Amino acid sequence: MEIDERLLDFIGKLRAAGMHVSLAESIDACEAVRVAPLEKMDIFRSALRATVVKNEMDYPIFDAVFEDYFLGAEALAAPPEDEPGGEDSEGTGSMTPAELTEMLRDALEHGSMDELAALARMAAATIGQMEGGFGRGSRPLAFMAGSGYYMFRGMEMLKYARLSAELQEMAADGEIMPELPPVLAAEELRERIEFFRRALEREIQRQLALERGEEAVSRTRKLPVRPEEIEFINASVRQVDDMRRILPSLARKLAARIARRQSEGRRGRLDIRNTLRHSISSGGVPIDVKYKKRVPAKPELFILCDVSGSVRTFSTFTLQLVFSLHQQFKAVRSFAFIDRVDEVTELFKYCDVDEAIERVYREGVLVDGDGHSDVGRALDLFEKEFSGELTPRSTVLILSDGRNNARDPRSEALGRIARRSRRVYWLDPEPAERWDTGDSIIGIYEEHCHAVQEVRNLKQLADFVYRRA
Amino acid sequence: MRGQKKASKEKEKVEKNNGALIDEIKQGMKGAEYLCDDGIATALYLADELNKPILAEGPAGVGKTDLAKAYSRYTGLPLIRLQCYEGLDEAKALYEWNYKKQLLRIQADRTEGTSWEDLEDDLFSEEFLLPRPLLRAITNEGRVVLLVDEVDKADVEFEAFLLEVLSDFQVSIPELGTVDARQMPFVVLTSNRTRDLSEALRRRCLYLYIDFPEVSRELEIVRLRVPGIAEDLARRVIAVVRYIRQMDLKKVPSISETLDWATAVKVLGRDVIDEELISSTLSLLVKEQKDLEKVQASLKSLARQALE
Ligand SMILES: Nc1ncnc2c1ncn2[C@@H]1O[C@H](COP(=O)(O)OP(=O)(O)OP(=O)(O)O)[C@@H](O)[C@H]1O
Numbered sequence: 001m002e003i004d005e006r007l008l009d010f011i012g013k014l015r016a017a018g019m020h021v022s023l024a025e026s027i028d029a030c031e032a033v034r035v036a037p038l039e040k041m042d043i044f045r046s047a048l049r050a051t052v053v054k055n056e057m058d059y060p061i062f063d064a065v066f067e068d069y070f071l072g073a074e075a076l077a078a079p080p081e082d083e084p085g086g087e088d089s090e091g092t093g094s095m096t097p098a099e100l101t102e103m104l105r106d107a108l109e110h111g112s113m114d115e116l117a118a119l120a121r122m123a124a125a126t127i128g129q130m131e132g133g134f135g136r137g138s139r140p141l142a143f144m145a146g147s148g149y150y151m152f153r154g155m156e157m158l159k160y161a162r163l164s165a166e167l168q169e170m171a172a173d174g175e176i177m178p179e180l181p182p183v184l185a186a187e188e189l190r191e192r193i194e195f196f197r198r199a200l201e202r203e204i205q206r207q208l209a210l211e212r213g214e215e216a217v218s219r220t221r222k223l224p225v226r227p228e229e230i231e232f233i234n235a236s237v238r239q240v241d242d243m244r245r246i247l248p249s250l251a252r253k254l255a256a257r258i259a260r261r262q263s264e265g266r267r268g269r270l271d272i273r274n275t276l277r278h279s280i281s282s283g284g285v286p287i288d289v290k291y292k293k294r295v296p297a298k299p300e301l302f303i304l305c306d307v308s309g310s311v312r313t314f315s316t317f318t319l320q321l322v323f324s325l326h327q328q329f330k331a332v333r334s335f336a337f338i339d340r341v342d343e344v345t346e347l348f349k350y351c352d353v354d355e356a357i358e359r360v361y362r363e364g365v366l367v368d369g370d371g372h373s374d375v376g377r378a379l380d381l382f383e384k385e386f387s388g389e390l391t392p393r394s395t396v397l398i399l400s401d402g403r404n405n406a407r408d409p410r411s412e413a414l415g416r417i418a419r420r421s422r423r424v425y426w427l428d429p430e431p432a433e434r435w436d437t438g439d440s441i442i443g444i445y446e447e448h449c450h451a452v453q454e455v456r457n458l459k460q461l462a463d464f465v466y467r468r469a
Numbered sequence: 470m471r472g473q474k475k476a477s478k479e480k481e482k483v484e485k486n487n488g489a490l491i492d493e494i495k496q497g498m499k500g501a502e503y504l505c506d507d508g509i510a511t512a513l514y515l516a517d518e519l520n521k522p523i524l525a526e527g528p529a530g531v532g533k534t535d536l537a538k539a540y541s542r543y544t545g546l547p548l549i550r551l552q553c554y555e556g557l558d559e560a561k562a563l564y565e566w567n568y569k570k571q572l573l574r575i576q577a578d579r580t581e582g583t584s585w586e587d588l589e590d591d592l593f594s595e596e597f598l599l600p601r602p603l604l605r606a607i608t609n610e611g612r613v614v615l616l617v618d619e620v621d622k623a624d625v626e627f628e629a630f631l632l633e634v635l636s637d638f639q640v641s642i643p644e645l646g647t648v649d650a651r652q653m654p655f656v657v658l659t660s661n662r663t664r665d666l667s668e669a670l671r672r673r674c675l676y677l678y679i680d681f682p683e684v685s686r687e688l689e690i691v692r693l694r695v696p697g698i699a700e701d702l703a704r705r706v707i708a709v710v711r712y713i714r715q716m717d718l719k720k721v722p723s724i725s726e727t728l729d730w731a732t733a734v735k736v737l738g739r740d741v742i743d744e745e746l747i748s749s750t751l752s753l754l755v756k757e758q759k760d761l762e763k764v765q766a767s768l769k770s771l772a773r774q775a776l777e
């Protein structure tokens with residue numbers, strides 16, 4: 001394929017992954033590649049990135065597609081030949097997992113990146129032989145496992161999580177790379193740990209591709225998701241970091257949108273009577289048009305959030321977003337629950353939301369029983385203790401997946417809450433198709449709510465806030 | 470001088486591979502006291518080759534502004550800077566009529582009785598024009614580096630106007646006609662992302678996100694910018710800074726703080742970084758009161774970072 005053609009194909013892949021690349025930018029990319037050196041992968045990548053990625057938030061997607069397309073394909077075209085313990089010589093498959101782990105420990109501590117890459121190849125071959133599905137003489141697998149599956153098994157086989165944790169501890173104590181201060185050693189180590197993980201992933205993909213053909217593999221690969229589309233309920237630690245990073249800008253944008261809408265609507269509706277009265281002085285011609293003043297209906301928010309494990313991330317982000325928009329509300333009061341409920345408004349005044357939730361956990365005011373949420377009991381307690389403070393100006397937000405661990409729903413409590421307030425919205429971080437399956441009893445509560453809303457990611461959260469603020 | 474350089478560069482390119490050209494930029498920028506990684510150097514190279522502006526985004530103090538300044542030092546092209554702020558308008562960015570001078574002229578003319586038509590032609594001639602940064606960059610005899618600093622601070626309307634200027638490097642002054650750029654300026658826009666810039670502006674630019682540097686580059690920056698600092702001390706400085714950067718702070722220290730602190734530690738002539746030293750110089754690294762309190766509370770572990 002001509003390089004231009006390949007580039008356009010690549011840009012097609014970027015678009016398929018959800019990135020927006022304009023025609024002008026594609027042309028820039030072709031031109032950049034013409035003048036930028038192709039010999040060095042890093043420079044080639046930088047050149048493409050500068051021309052087609054116009055937002056730092058898209059870097060992870062770009063990098064993943066790039067590695068897939070250029071590095072993956074390159075590796076396919078020229079599989080490494082003379083690696084230590086290459087497939088023909090000693091038979092990599094004969095290496096036991098324990099031996100591999102030991103070699104890996106050594107290489108992470110003081111080996112080169114090349115050694116790590118070589119080890120990744122050996123480990124991938126071993127995984128293929130143990131699990132089946134790819135590699136020389138391996139038995140066929142009953143199902144088409146994707147590279148994610150093999151990665152998972154590989155990490156287990158190598159006890160990678162434990163190995164990395166041990167090494168990191170040693171680095172913190174200055175026992176690894178003693179020539180560096182501990183933090184730098186730790187950082188260097190982290191880079192190596194990540195490097196090996198990615199090398200292994202790529203190697204598994206390469207070997208799978210040899211077995212099944214490129215197309216089949218690229219279908220099973222998972223591309224990174226934009227931070228605003230990451231699902232709260234299965235976000236990894238790293239993804240939560242990504243989300244945290246974009247939250248301030250999301251909140252700023254949202255505040256600007258809300259403010260704009262308010263200023264557009266500020267004039268309110270035409271006030272006919274007032275206009276006519278003023279028209280008398282101009283002989284009945286309505287020169288001076290009058291508008292009704294719009295009462296800015298700033299709601300008073302009561303947020304009732306489930307902070308048990310499964311929905312904690314969701315609750316944290318929602319609280320954070322609401323607090324950064326607090327000018328838009330008359331007042332915001334917050335309550336946390338697991339199987340008991342407590343007001344946490346004051347706590348949030350002094351700490352970050354994260355810190356506050358940490359404290360809520362530590363101080364243990366929310367749990368009587370086994371640490372599973374009991375929505376019914378929490379609603380009941382809230383109703384008894386706080387519903388006297390609800391007014392027709394209050395909007396109640398309930399953040400929970402409505403999974404009640406088979407306990408009494410006590411939905412009549414919610415009914416009483418709804419009658420005392422203006423609106424009750426229930427935000428559920430689970431996909432709507434999972435509602436009312438298993439122990440989710442969201443349907444029972446729905447009767448008493450103005451709306452139950454699916455809020456799986458930051459994007460849906462922002463949309464909800466915009467519509468209701 | 471630039472023209473020559475460019476012509477000979479064409480020839481060079483045939484002989485050298487481009488990797489060497491990128492290295493040359495890195496070397497040249499280093500001579501101008503700025504350390505580039507591959508990404509930054511490639512962006513500079515492309516901006517020059519494709520004649521496109523660079524939009525540099527990133528946290529505060531990572532070297533966005535200095536990128537343009539250093540490029541001007543490296544190439545010897547004069548630097549023209551347009552600092553953006555809320556309310557910046559065409560008059561302040563492009564040109565204004567020098568109305569004081571015009572008034573003086575009108576008064577002087579009253580005695581001579583020139584006709585209004587003649588006077589008007591005179592009043593709106595180049596003599597009375599006050600060129601602002603954009604116009605100066607366009608009309609300058611030779612090529613210049615134009616730094617449009619902190620675009621995100623300017624209003625959306627100004628951004629649209631800027632986009633127009635950057636698209637054709639041509640401005641029209643109703644009284645004088647159209648002014649074309651004699652030479653395309655080398656343009657760098659910077660943004661701290663206090664708001665999102667328009668898609669149109671982004672499309673027009675090469676994009677460069679500058680993040681906090683990796684360990685090795687930050688260490689090299691310290692060596693370059695704080696000459697004479699002991700190797701050992703430089704490492705410890707970096708270790709402490711990077712530790713603080715991992716803490717959950719409102720504003721983490723960036724390269725400028727690293728450099729300030731490294732200089733201070735060097736000047737104080739200490740060779741160990743202990744709790745007391747960190748505590749007494751902490752305000753160079755951490756600016757927010759709440760952050761200061763947080764960091765003061767973990768001085769012990771900080772000082773441990775600085776030991777082996
Ligand atoms: N790569 C580098 N090499 C040498 N010095 C650097 C580098 N990056 C940053 N610096 C130094 O760090 C300091 C901060 O850089 P600069 O003012 O350009 O940051 P900035 O990104 O424009 O920050 P702000 O967003 O606050 O305007 C300057 O003294 C600059 O010289």
Ligand SMILES: [Mg+2]
Pocket residue numbers: 533534535618659
């Ligand atoms: Mg700056």
